Every structure is written in C-alpha cells, then in structure tokens.
Amino acid sequence: MEKARESLRVWKERVEQELDRVVAFWLEHSHDQELGGFFTCLGHDGKVFDDLKYVWLQARQVWMYCRLYRNFQRFHHAELLDAAKAGGELLLRCARVAPPGRKCAFVLTRDGRPAKVQRTIFSECFYTMAMDELWRVTGEGRYQTEAVEMMDQIVHWVREDPRGLGQPQLSGAPAAEPMAVPMMLLNLVQQLSEDNTALASKYAELGDWCAHRILQHVQRDGQAVLENVSVHGGELPGCLGRHQNPGHALEAGWFLLRYASRKGDPELRAHIIDKFLLLPFHSGWDPEFGGLFYFQDADGLCPTQLEWDMKLWWPHCEAMVAFLMAYHDTGDPALLRLFDQVAEYTFRQFRDSEHGEWFGYLNRQGKVALTIKGGPFKGCFHVPRCLAMCEELLGSLLSRVAVDREPTCSPPAPAVPTRGGAK
Numbered sequence: 001m002e003k004a005r006e007s008l009r010v011w012k013e014r015v016e017q018e019l020d021r022v023v024a025f026w027l028e029h030s031h032d033q034e035l036g037g038f039f040t041c042l043g044h045d046g047k048v049f050d051d052l053k054y055v056w057l058q059a060r061q062v063w064m065y066c067r068l069y070r071n072f073q074r075f076h077h078a079e080l081l082d083a084a085k086a087g088g089e090l091l092l093r094c095a096r097v098a099p100p101g102r103k104c105a106f107v108l109t110r111d112g113r114p115a116k117v118q119r120t121i122f123s124e125c126f127y128t129m130a131m132d133e134l135w136r137v138t139g140e141g142r143y144q145t146e147a148v149e150m151m152d153q154i155v156h157w158v159r160e161d162p163r164g165l166g167q168p169q170l171s172g173a174p175a176a177e178p179m180a181v182p183m184m185l186l187n188l189v190q191q192l193s194e195d196n197t198a199l200a201s202k203y204a205e206l207g208d209w210c211a212h213r214i215l216q217h218v219q220r221d222g223q224a225v226l227e228n229v230s231v232h233g234g235e236l237p238g239c240l241g242r243h244q245n246p247g248h249a250l251e252a253g254w255f256l257l258r259y260a261s262r263k264g265d266p267e268l269r270a271h272i273i274d275k276f277l278l279l280p281f282h283s284g285w286d287p288e289f290g291g292l293f294y295f296q297d298a299d300g301l302c303p304t305q306l307e308w309d310m311k312l313w314w315p316h317c318e319a320m321v322a323f324l325m326a327y328h329d330t331g332d333p334a335l336l337r338l339f340d341q342v343a344e345y346t347f348r349q350f351r352d353s354e355h356g357e358w359f360g361y362l363n364r365q366g367k368v369a370l371t372i373k374g375g376p377f378k379g380c381f382h383v384p385r386c387l388a389m390c391e392e393l394l395g396s397l398l399s400r401v402a403v404d405r406e407p408t409c410s411p412p413a414p415a416v417p418t419r420g421g422a423k
Contacts, residue, residue: 004333004336030380036089055091060381148199179226183255190255242297244296251321281338293308293311294312320339
C-alpha cells in the first residue's frame with residue numbers, strides 16, 4: 001500500500017507539471033489573434049508551417065480549453081476562455097459547408113473558407129463536443145442548442161440515412177462498421193449527458209446501442225478486438241477484417257468503463273478490462289523495443305499500412321488513461337503496474353524536454369521520425385486530455401488512500417488541565 005501510494009504521488013506531480021508545460025506550448029504558439037481559432041501545424045519549436053485550419057482540431061482545442069477552464073482552478077483565467085470562445089465563433093461562422101445543412105468541412109483556409117470535406121461524422125462529432133463545453137463554461141444557450149441539433153443530425157446519419165454524408169453505395173463495398181463510429185457516439189452521449197438529466201434520458205437508448213455495437217468488435221471467441229466488423233456483428237474477410245488498432249481498442253475500453261460505471265455493472269467492467277485493455281495491450285506491446293504498435297493483423301500477417309510498426313503518441317495516451325481508470329475502479333495492483341509501464345515509456349520517448357509538448361511519431365525503435373508537434377491529425381487534444389484525466393484520477397486515488405490511512409478507532413479523550421494550567 002505504501003509503495004503504491006508513493007507511486008501515485010510521484011506520478012501526480014509529474015503529470016501536473018507536464019500538463020502545465022503542454023498547455024503553455026499551445027497558449028504561446030497556436031492562437032490566431034487576428035482571425036480567431038488555432039494554428040495546429042506547428043514545428044518542433046512551435047513555428048507555424050501551414051495556416052490551414054482543420055475543423056476537428058479546432059473543435060478539439062475549444063473543447064480542451066473549456067474543460068481545463070471548468071475543472072482546474074489554475075486554468076480558470078481569461079486567456080484560455082477568450083481563445084476558446086474565439087475558436088467557437090470561428091466554427092459557428094465557417095465550419096458548416098454549402099449548400100445549407102449541418103455537414104462540416106474537414107479543412108478551412110486561415111480566413112475560414114472550406115477547402116476539403118470528408119464523408120464521415122468526425123468533424124461534426126468534435127464540433128458537438130466543443131459547443132457543449134462552451135455552453136457549460138459560458139452559460140450561453142445558443143451553444144447548447146447547436147450541440148444538440150448537431151448531435152441529432154449525426155444520429156440521423158448513422159442510424160437512419162447515411163446518404164447525407166455523401167458516401168456512394170457501391171455494389172462491391174462490404175457492409176462494414178468501423179469501431180470509431182459507435183465509439184464516438186458513446187463519447188458524445190457521455191459528454192451531453194453529464195449533469196443533464198433531460199439529455200441523459202433522451203440519449204440513454206443510444207448509449208446502450210453504442211455499447212452493444214462496440215462490444216461486437218470482440219471476435220474469434222474473445223481472442224481479438226477487430227477494428228471493422230460487418231453491420232451484423234460478424235468478421236469480415238481479407239485485410240479489412242483482420243485489421244487491429246491496439247490504441248483504438250484501449251480508448252474504446254475507457255469509454256466503456258465509464259459506461260459500465262454509470263450502469264453499476266461490475267461483470268461488464270471485468271469483461272471490458274479483459275477484452276479491451278489487457279488483450280490489445282499484451283498483443284500490441286512491442287516485446288523488443290517497447291511501445292504499442294500502431295496497427296496489427298489478427299493472423300500475424302504483415303499489415304499493409306506503411307506505418308504499422310510506428311509508435312504514435314495517441315495510443316499511448318489512451319493506454320495511460322485506460323489503465324489508470326481501471327485501477328481506480330478496481331484497485332487491482334496489476335493495472336497500476338501496467339499504467340506505470342506505459343507512462344514511463346511515454347514520458348521517456350515522446351516528451352520534448354527542450355521546447356515542450358510531445359513528438360507524435362516515432363519509428364519502431366522509439367526514435368523521433370517526424371519532428372512536428374502538430375499537423376492535420378495532432379493538435380491540442382490527446383496529450384492534454386490524457387494528462388488532465390490522469391491528474392484527476394491520481395488526485396482521487398490519493399484522497400482515497402488518505403482516508404484509508406486514517407485511524408478507525410476513536411481518538412483518546414483530551415487530558416484535563418490541572419489547576420495550575422499545565423497542558
């Protein structure tokens with residue numbers, strides 16, 4: 001117990017200091033003071049190398065700033081909130097593309113003109129998260145209205161009519177469901193339902209549906225989590241069906257842990273830890289050089305993605321959150337040891353002690369492959385979200401340990417002073 005307590009204390013201090021350094025990097029280098037929003041294509045020293053604005057990264061940074069402002073007293077200051085509001089207003093003005101509708105662009109020019117659209121739901125999902133958090137910190141109802149309207153449009157596309165996404169129905173394309181879709185919807189349900197009884201009731205069935213769909217990705221008699229399955233929950237043929245993403249499985253794992261906690265279902269929690277945390281971790285951890293492989297093939301064949309054996313920042317962030325949350329929920333010391341294993345590798349390999357923030361892309365051996373700190377896919381999200389969640393979980397665990405250490409017997413009665421006033 002004492003060893004675990006000391007480990008928690010050390011990690012809380014390290015995580016807290018690192019969160020401050022990471023946020024300082026984005027505060028210094030990413031704000032577009034002239035037009036609002038954020039520069040996310042940043043070099044190793046924070047220099048902007050492209051001024052395109054990726055909608056999902058704009059929305060992620062708005063969400064992240066608002067969450068920090070709301071949950072951490074030391075981040076409760078005007079600079080953070082003003083930047084979040086400026087980013088939110090840019091999204092409101094420019095994110096949705098013509099013809100009028102709710103589809104968001106994927107990329108904007110610096111001044112907000114749409115440059116590219118993807119036929120997926122992910123720009124819209126992060127837009128929803130950003131608007132909901134803006135409502136929570138500002139109290140302005142127009143942000144919540146925007147979040148709920150976009151959420152309902154996303155659900156319509158996913159469950160009723162995907163034609164609004166512009167995806168052609170080709171005769172040879174398999175009817176596949178990537179795990180990312182129900183994952184993101186479950187995350188949105190959790191976001192919008194927080195301390196909101198009406199929306200929790202509205203989206204309760206959707207949350208159950210999402211959890212069920214994610215759990216269907218456990219295949220091969222429980223021995224593999226597959227990234228893609230058929231719409232009926234079966235295994236698909238070929239590379240698509242064998243494709244595995246350990247980091248995604250771990251992220252889905254902590255989404256599901258939050259769901260199981262709300263349901264009060266310890267059996268489901270145990271199943272999630274076994275299948276979505278331990279299984280992908282033990283199969284995905286590189287036994288030679290450490291770190292999580294980016295992609296794997298369920299049959300052990302060589303994946304077709306060129307970057308399959310690289311070590312990327314975000315799977316390690318998700319693993320840190322997943323194992324620490326699981327330890328918080330169960331008290332199993334084996335889960336704390338896995339958190340420590342992942343966190344030590346992550347801090348050692350990804351962290352940039354010179355300029356701040358983390359490198360995102362390492363080769364298999366753990367050497368920096370790309371020196372950029374941000375780009376089309378990496379922004380102010382996975383690293384600070386991981387650190388913020390770990391800081392909160394570690395604080396909760398340390399508080400719990402402190403309570404457990406308090407004496408259970410009644411304290412002795414105070415001595416009665418003598419007439420002379422001796423104490």
